[in-house]
Amino acid sequence: MSDVIGLSKNKKKYLLALQSKKQRQKYNKFVVEGDKIAREFLSQNLFPPELIFATSSWIETNKKLLKVHLNKVVTLSESELKQVSSLTTPNQVLVVADIHSWALDAKDVSKGLALYLDGIRDPGNMGTILRIADWFGISTVYCSSDCVDLYMSKVVQAAMGAILRVPTAILSLEELTQSNPEWPVYGTVLDGSSVYGQSLPEAGLIVIGNEGRGIKPENLKLLHHKISLPSAQESGMESLNAAVATGIFCALFRQPNA
């Protein structure tokens, strides 16, 4: 079905280069791996696929989906795929796609419920947070510049397609809040007031801090409300996982007022 068979030196070099953030930014491209997510990417236009590397059996099974992408398909053996995969378990397919620029800037925020991630470093957490944002219909996930790269392979895998649907932007919290002074800014901290029983707004920004150090001091100053999730008295935990905390705060903000 595809005219190009085998992994050329140049294509291999290109795929391996895209494992680095710098090269992803240079080419404005990133890689998605795996059957389900690849099929999602081939069915949309926001992140156009540039190249599709797949085994002959995957190509055979997905003929229909590939119809409009024929000139982009390269047939690889499983061992060739393994050479360019960033996963430990080899996959049947790997897609190179454009990074979509959501073109959101500080003045252009949706007035819905949004997240601001202050230095989320763990790729698994970042991907899971994008999934949560997708689930709850969060309008935008804003990231500080020291967050893990959104297009890193582990983030894309953990996000499971949410990357296609959740608008993201890299922006300082200062810029975002200065341009939207009436938008309420909630920060999740360990010593804030209990989130339970508060009347939470439908629209607002929820700031989530880094896994280890929480929200940066300069960003703490920009919060309007500091909120916490009460722990059990006997708990020995100092904090919850950042993605779990994000899920809980989103669920509580989305809870209809009694």
Next chain:
Amino acid sequence: MSDVIGLSKNKKKYLLALQSKKQRQKYNKFVVEGDKIAREFLSQNLFPPELIFATSSWIETNKKLLKVHLNKVVTLSESELKQVSSLTTPNQVLVVADIHSWALDAKDVSKGLALYLDGIRDPGNMGTILRIADWFGISTVYCSSDCVDLYMSKVVQAAMGAILRVPTAILSLEELTQSNPEWPVYGTVLDGSSVYGQSLPEAGLIVIGNEGRGIKPENLKLLHHKISLPSAQESGMESLNAAVATGIFCALFRQPNA
């Protein structure tokens, strides 16, 4: 400070054996790695440390903690530690400890809020769920027999000390519910009634399903209430991560009634 220096063949064999569930069960021992968690384990008696493998600098820094454990300490070089570590980033210390038997059976349940995990397979999810249980003061985490082993290295790492505080038991849901017919059983499913606005009890069992297939059919029959977390209409996600969902349901059950 320690009399024993270097990694003997037998000790190496023992440590590597403990990476398998079968051997952990045979010896009733497991391994914790890393500075913070090792210090937690050396300060408690529920899971008594049997052997402590550490670099000389770690031993020097933690003299006080090691005072009561002197005969258990083995000094290793960093490269020796690397040979027996199950982590990619080498650590300064590794502790072999007894597996504590919480001696809970079906008739002996606390009447508080408990979790039942139906086939949680991902070690990161399991560890994160134990952290959540610790945070919310969950009375017991019950596991079906097909859950990932609680004492697997990745679970212990992700649990970050919660394993010391959260009672766990492996038990069938049938046995648990038959022995406690008045305990309300809530199952988290995709097509249940919205959890929002329900009057949730302070005591009860929350059943969490497997990452892919959810709650097993035979366990679905045992539920008294099927509850769901509503997603946004435009969401493309089929489900939330199992640990995130657990955190959200625990937070909602712990929310004081308005």
